[in-house]
Amino acid sequence: MPEAAAVAHDTAVYFLCGCAGDGGGGGGGRMLNFLERVAAKYGCIGAPLSLRSVQRVASHIGMAADAQFVTA
Structure with a gap:
């Protein structure tokens, strides 16, 4: 599902680039x-x-995230 891929992407970017919205990293x-x-x-x-x-x-x-979508 597209949302699951977007959440996985967000998680990777968050850990690779630092805290979201902190202006750094x-x-x-x-x-x-x-x-x-x-x-x-x-x-x-x-x-x-x-x-x-x-x-x-x-x-x-x-x-x-994909599992939550499937069960919903």
Whole structure:
């Protein structure tokens, strides 16, 4: 589903670029589809994740969003 892909994208950008809307780390907030959703879920991240960890988290979030759509 397109929304699941967008949520997975937002999660990856958020972890790769820093806190959404903080004005730092490449301006992650400007690249997000669901800024409020990601910021509410993760807050402001501290230690950066490895690229593999970012991929894993984004994949899990995308699959969870897809599952919510299917059950609805």
